[in-house]
Amino acid sequence: MRRGGLQRSMDLEDDEAIFDDLHFWEAIEEEELFRLISAESNRATVIESLRLLTPDPLWTERIIKFVENGSVETRCVLSWLAFHLKPRNYLEIGVRRGFSMAVVARQSPKVKIYGFDKWVRRYGGVANPGSDFVRSELLKVGFRNQVQFFCGDSHCLLPLFFGKRKPNLLERIKYRHKFRNRPCEFDLMTVDGDHSLLGAYQDLSDVMPHCRIGGVVVFDDIVPPDPTRDALGELGDDPEGWGTLLGVWKEIKLKFPNFRYFEYLREPPGVGLAVRLR
Numbered sequence: 001m002r003r004g005g006l007q008r009s010m011d012l013e014d015d016e017a018i019f020d021d022l023h024f025w026e027a028i029e030e031e032e033l034f035r036l037i038s039a040e041s042n043r044a045t046v047i048e049s050l051r052l053l054t055p056d057p058l059w060t061e062r063i064i065k066f067v068e069n070g071s072v073e074t075r076c077v078l079s080w081l082a083f084h085l086k087p088r089n090y091l092e093i094g095v096r097r098g099f100s101m102a103v104v105a106r107q108s109p110k111v112k113i114y115g116f117d118k119w120v121r122r123y124g125g126v127a128n129p130g131s132d133f134v135r136s137e138l139l140k141v142g143f144r145n146q147v148q149f150f151c152g153d154s155h156c157l158l159p160l161f162f163g164k165r166k167p168n169l170l171e172r173i174k175y176r177h178k179f180r181n182r183p184c185e186f187d188l189m190t191v192d193g194d195h196s197l198l199g200a201y202q203d204l205s206d207v208m209p210h211c212r213i214g215g216v217v218v219f220d221d222i223v224p225p226d227p228t229r230d231a232l233g234e235l236g237d238d239p240e241g242w243g244t245l246l247g248v249w250k251e252i253k254l255k256f257p258n259f260r261y262f263e264y265l266r267e268p269p270g271v272g273l274a275v276r277l278r
């Protein structure tokens with residue numbers, strides 16, 4: 001525990017660091033947590049960060065408006081966590097143009113970042129230019145620390161990254177240097193890549209065992225149903241009858257009872273947090 005006590009932690013709106021403090025996570029009410037996250041100062045920081053980035057023709061203004069209106073958005077959650085957790089490392093599945101990553105990087109400039117994306121072309125109707133572009137976006141928010149990108153399918157790369165699958169010869173050559181010194185536990189992780197039911201379940205299942213105690217996994221888009229997503233058939237096959245990403249999240253709660261779960265479900269897109277307690 002870096003600095004003690006629930007009372008101390010509860011006053012946190014503009015304050016610096018809190019917690020490796022499990023008491024905080026055990027005691028805080030869900031509503032109180034989202035009240036802290038939607039504090040004006042945090043929302044202002046998110047908006048500032050997004051304004052430093054290359055405008056995304058479709059999403060920048062939409063997200064900013066949403067945040068201005070006081071809604072809890074994934075970037076607000078990440079900004080707040082990055083500031084208070086002071087993560088040493090951050091893993092992100094689904095980087096796209098780097099909105100979430102830039103917000104974390106700006107709030108926690110010493111963090112080491114590991115990003116996974118297969119950079120689906122024109123994801124969500126907007127150019128998805130890839131890792132070099134995101135690297136330059138991170139410079140715009142003043143980030144100068146280590147960032148590594150893994151370009152490809154997360155379902156193939158994560159088991160390799162975490163040593164659950166043996167690399168073939170090509171992979172051994174390709175990743176030998178990149179995988180050297182990789183952490184096996186992370187302080188902060190975001191799962192926002194494959195939005196199919198089975199794919200999201202797989203990504204969560206791959207990363208959750210590698211969250212450190214006191215660390216947090218953030219999962220975007222849990223409020224169903226986004227009709228445009230459904231129309232795109234993004235949810236894919238549903239052999240288990242989960243129905244939506246919220247159904248996936250509920251299944252993950254059963255699978256990993258050693259986490260405490262928080263959910264913001266008031267409006268789409270919705271966001272979930274899983275905090276590892278033991």
Ligand SMILES: C[S@@+](CC[C@H](N)C(=O)[O-])C[C@H]1O[C@@H](n2cnc3c(N)ncnc32)[C@H](O)[C@@H]1O
Nearest residue numbers: 094095096099100117118119120153154193194
């Ligand atoms: C919703 S966007 C991520 C948004 C990002 N977190 C942000 O803050 O802007 C989803 C990203 O996941 C990527 N993606 C989709 N399926 C994937 C997969 N199986 N493996 C890796 N990346 C994937 C897409 O290329 C896209 O860039």
